[in-house]
Amino acid sequence: MPPRLAPNPLAATDFAAIAADDLTEINRLWTIVRAFSSTAHQVNNALQVIGGHAELLDASTLEPAVRDRVQAIRAQVGKAAATIEQLLSYSRSAEPSRHALDLAALTDAAAAMVRTSLGRARIGVAVERPDSAPLLVAADRNRTIQALLSVLLSREDAARTVRSAVITARLERRPNECAVAVSVAGAGPLEAAPNAAEPHGAPNAVWLLAAARLAAKPAGRIVVSAGTSSGASGNPADAEIVTLVYPEAPAAR
16 A cells, blocks of 8 residues: 655745745855865874874783773774764765665764764664665765755654654665655653754755755655554654655666
8 A cells, every 4th residue: 555645844835934044054054064174184184193193002012901991092083083084075065976875874874973963852863774785776975865864854853742752764675766764753742842942953844855856866756654643652753754765776676
């Protein structure tokens, strides 16, 4: 049975009313991105120096307790450098191009980028996959990650109304295509959401519009469908599922 379509969240949106503020915010974020690249390179250089000194210490004769600390420093330096490189790779401007990419790996990368910020709002992020094999799709890497980030962040408003909320990205294999369905579940509705009034990003419809446009570029699509009306525990956030669908890469067929 085909999924029931939820009401289109874009249809009733007054984009003119939010355009001025959003353009100012886009400009602010763009300046941050431009400054980030230079700052990230400086931080990376400092991490290389720290990692180099830690490596020299690790090669010398040390007491076991001291060696453990040096190895912990090396591990954290490597983790920090990898995180910065991931952000740098995403922020680099490039002409869109389609390649055979693992949708599961891209979903993991997008989830990692928002896990800390959503965690501050007590919202968990989980990725579920059918198995450990890659889900190869024909897509552009940065556009796909941006679409995934937009869909994950579009669920934030719903997650803020639920106790112990978790945004779940469920990967699926379909005939000639792969998909990632994003939904919210939790332990039941909040009687009051004290953090609901905090500024936390663009309106839901703006995130979804961005995701729809990004997905369409590599012949993908976005589907907003109705899930269960109340969820297993009276959870209203289950009512909407947003799914990104991409064509399977020819090599995977």
